[in-house]
Amino acid sequence: MSERVLIVDDEEDLRYIYMRQLRGDGYLLDTAADGEEAIGKIRENEYAVILTDMRMPRKDGLAVIAAAREYLPEAEIIVLTGHGSLENALQAFKAGNIFEYLLKPLDDIGILNTVVARALERRNLRKHNCELFDQLQRAYEELRQKSEALFQQEKMSAIGTLAAGVAHELNNPLTAVVGFAQLVSEKLRSNRPSNWNDTEYERIAQALDNLVHGAHRARDIVSTLLRFARASKPSARSLVDMNQTLRDAFVFTEHLLLRNGITLEKQLAPELPPVWGNAARLQHVFTNLLINAQQATPSGGTVRVITEHSEEPKGVWIHVEDTGHGIPPEELDKIFEPFYTRKENGTGLGLSIAKQIVDEHRGEIRVLSTLGEGTRFSVFLPTDEAQSSNPPRDSREAA
Ligand SMILES: Nc1ncnc2c1ncn2[C@@H]1O[C@H](COP(=O)(O)OP(=O)(O)OP(=O)(O)O)[C@@H](O)[C@H]1O
Ligand SMILES: [Mg+2]
Incomplete structure (x- = not known):
């Protein structure tokens, strides 16, 4: 795909000369006759390189450079000015991404082709670097998430080992609890103590049933934990x-x-x-x-x-x-x-x-x-x- 180049100058003759000079290099060329027109176009198009004059009616070159920095941060800017003072140059460099600062009139118009080509090279290199950086960042993020998930898994398996140890220790006393609770419950059902009244008897028999039920549940949990640990x-x-x-x-x-x-x-x-x-x-x-x-x-x-x-x-x-x-x-x-x-x-x-x-x-x-x-x-x-x-x-x- 051809790269877009914007030429901004208020002098029609100059715009024409620059266009003619760059025409053979395969760019999509576009022009603007003042700062305001340039800014409008910068907002709507993806220019790779912007060639701009500094002194222009209706918004100057500095405004064009600032707009490019805002809307096209990757674009390279070449300044072509007839008013080359150190102060002007400094202002331009401060305002944005200046690749080259050239003074008009150019001794050799052919230099335009070289400068635009080199600006494009730098822009593409920078774009490529940004893409690599993004890729790196994505890979890093993925790695970070994976290691976090792994950590969670390891934590789970550590908890599993601990639970298995506890389950193992609980197994014997629980078997005793289940056995004795059942024994007492059965004895009580067949041999009701003579000094207990009905309510008292029912309450204790119910409590014992609950005890047996609870102990069974505890034993189920323990054997599940053990099965879990064996396969964990x-x-x-x-x-x-x-x-x-x-x-x-x-x-x-x-x-x-x-x-x-x-x-x-x-x-x-x-x-x-x-x-x-x-x-x-x-x-x-x-x-x-x-x-x-x-x-x-x-x-x-x-x-x-x-x-x-x-x-x-x-x-x-x-x-x-x-x-x-x-x-x-x-x-x-x-x-x-x-x-x-x-x-x-x-x-x-x-x-x-x-x-x-x-x-x-x-x-x-x-x-x-x-x-x-x-x-x-x-x-x-x-x-x-x-x-x-x-x-x-x-x-x-x-x-
Ligand atoms: N059955 C469900 N009904 C409605 N939303 C659900 C259901 N299951 C999951 N979600 C949605 O998916 C999200 C992600 O679920 P996930 O189990 O991965 O994490 P979580 O439940 O939020 O956190 P954690 O599992 O650590 O408690 C939940 O926050 C919830 O918004
Ligand atoms: Mg969840």
């Missing part, structure tokens, strides 16, 4: 039953939903084929989706989790639907970006990490949302790898 080495892969992974995710999230007055509906397809992957990381995906659903859904709403088998392409679909506030259409493509959040205390990493994990499993994550009605996140995980006797994805590759 990012590289560990095995055949994963997604229904079980979801049940594990429910252990941590169901009470959160119930406490907020939200119903959790589970429609888990029987005989779902297993997925070749990392159970702990997949559990993390659905824990994130369920927490997001809870945060978006008001009391009285419903969160539904559906699993289904797909033949073509071979795999499983897991849908997490809510009846929450929804996502505005213009935000749909941003929500998977790291740090995108609309929550006061959100990190904005939940969905970006979820997407990363789904990508690691060569799956896909989609979202459908209607403002004021609800949102559905759908995750596809392929199963063809799991079904082949020798899974192509080596566990060492999976980290």
Whole structure:
């Protein structure tokens, strides 16, 4: 594409001479007869080089230079003046991007061709540098975001290790609590102490039931944590039953939903084929989706989790639907970006990490949302790898 060059001079003869001189060099040439006309054109066109006189009616060269600095910061300016004092020159250089300051009349008009060509070279070089700088900055930003996400992941896996240690320690005393609570409860039911009245007896029997129930729940949490920890080495892969992974995710999230007055509906397809992957990381995906659903859904709403088998392409679909506030259409493509959040205390990493994990499993994550009605996140995980006797994805590759 030809570069645009603007020639600004109030003398028509000079404009004509400059035009004729530059005509053969392949530029798109344009002229202006005074400062004001020049400024109007600078606002509307992308000039690469501006050749300007200094003393002109209706706005002078300094005003042209200032306008170029504002509207075309990359343009190079060549001043051609008949009034060459040091003071004038200094003023021009202060006002903008002056490439050359030439005095009229030019001894050799041919110098114009060289000066314009060199100005263009400098301008293109600078533009190229700016582009490189932008690229560098983008690469840096990407790197920074990735390392932050990695840090979050490492933190999660450290928390996982810690949780596993705690779970392990809790396992024995909990087994004792469950066992004894059950024993006492049964004894009490069959052997009611004679000195207890009805109310007292019912109250204690109820308390014991609650104790047994609570201890069972604690034991479930602990065994889920242990399962999570066993698979929480990012590289560990095995055949994963997604229904079980979801049940594990429910252990941590169901009470959160119930406490907020939200119903959790589970429609888990029987005989779902297993997925070749990392159970702990997949559990993390659905824990994130369920927490997001809870945060978006008001009391009285419903969160539904559906699993289904797909033949073509071979795999499983897991849908997490809510009846929450929804996502505005213009935000749909941003929500998977790291740090995108609309929550006061959100990190904005939940969905970006979820997407990363789904990508690691060569799956896909989609979202459908209607403002004021609800949102559905759908995750596809392929199963063809799991079904082949020798899974192509080596566990060492999976980290
Ligand atoms: N089910 C949903 N309904 C409505 N908006 C959602 C839903 N899930 C995610 N979003 C929107 O996407 C944004 C990004 O979600 P993401 O999980 O990545 O981060 P976050 O939830 O804001 O922060 P964090 O996960 O750290 O708590 C949310 O802030 C929210 O605006
Ligand atoms: Mg979130």
